[in-house]
Amino acid sequence: MPKLPAARSPLAMHLALALTFGFMPAALLPVLAAAAAPASAPVTVKIDNFVFGPAAITVAPGTTVTWVNEDDIPHNIVADDKSFRSKVLDTDEKFSFTFTKPGEYGYFCGLHPHMTGKVIVKAG
């Protein structure tokens, strides 16, 4: 279960409480349904031994994908079409990007371009 973001509004606090206690006011249901849809929960891609894992993921629009470098060599994340590009990630450093539009996003490591991955964004 991903961690909830820090409560920033009364609504978010209600939501947090509702999740904690399983109590769900009817007015909050649509919000909760959107927030809890499994496809838009944050997704992590690990970089381990010069491989993106998993190499291909399918997510809903609005999903934030986070890459974590678990190698002792730096890597970075570059979209094939250059629509996003991380700074260099040293060991244990992370990069996140939120995919809003449906489509297929190929990416690679700008240092080691034989390392490739793909994010498929489509409405569930």
Added chain:
Amino acid sequence: MDHHDHSGPKAGADRRGFLKCMGGWAGAGALYSVSGGVMSSIGLDQAIGAPAKAASFTFLQVSDSHVGFNKPANPDAAATYKEAVGKILALPKKPDFIIHTGDITQLSKDQEFDDADQIIKATRLPVFHVPGEHDMLDEGQGKAYLGRFGKGTQGQGWYSFDHKGVHFVGLINVANLKPGGMGSLGGDQLEWLERDLAHRPASQPIVVFAHIPLWTVYADWGWGTDDAAQALSYLKRFGSVTVLNGHIHQITQKVEGNVAFHTARSTAFPQPVGGQGPSPGPLKVPTEQLHSMLGITTASVVHGKHDIALVDDTLA
């Protein structure tokens, strides 16, 4: 940036051009001794009236110093780089200059570049650089490197110069890499190379240096350069071509026709033989083994002989 052609007949191989290049020098590693090839015809040096004549000399190659690296198996890559400098200072024959084939730093940080400069300066030798992918990690994707070493170079930093009858070409194959690809030279650089070599006599010895190998050592790990064949096609007619690379942190060599390929050891950490291990990450060897897997290369150019002799020494 000051873009002039070191090898062109005008600004080319004049002394000032050469000295300018030397201003950008900053690394040390392998020592190459270049042997003069068949220099009976008029070499470029004479053609442009430069005083340099074909003669025997040695030069060094150092590579992959990764200053800033501090993980197993080497907690201090700056320290082993200093040891390499100590090795250079102790050489029986003083080399004319040093070629550093890239990955000067680990993360392209200013401090790392500064530290690397300080270390190699202790050799008091001119140092010619090309960048590795680790030297392109600043926000400007290589601007920091070019700011330090780009003076008098073309494009992303490529250049050539002549020394005692031998033509040296520094190529960049770590810029604008393509998804799924390996190293890349790119159309602009290839065009420049073709022009740079076009009017040279086939008898002139050529030394080409770049970070990633210019032949495919192991494709699955990206150990090769996608468009190297094009570059090598321009070199085919020359009688003596020596290709010096780094990147893979181990010695490999191959001879194909008149072209001798060689990769140098790193001064920082070893890497596995291609495919022998889960990844091309650092090979974590016991501390007592580390120094025997790091090293520098000496090249000897003997005037009148065809091949450049390469000798690899470890830091052990």
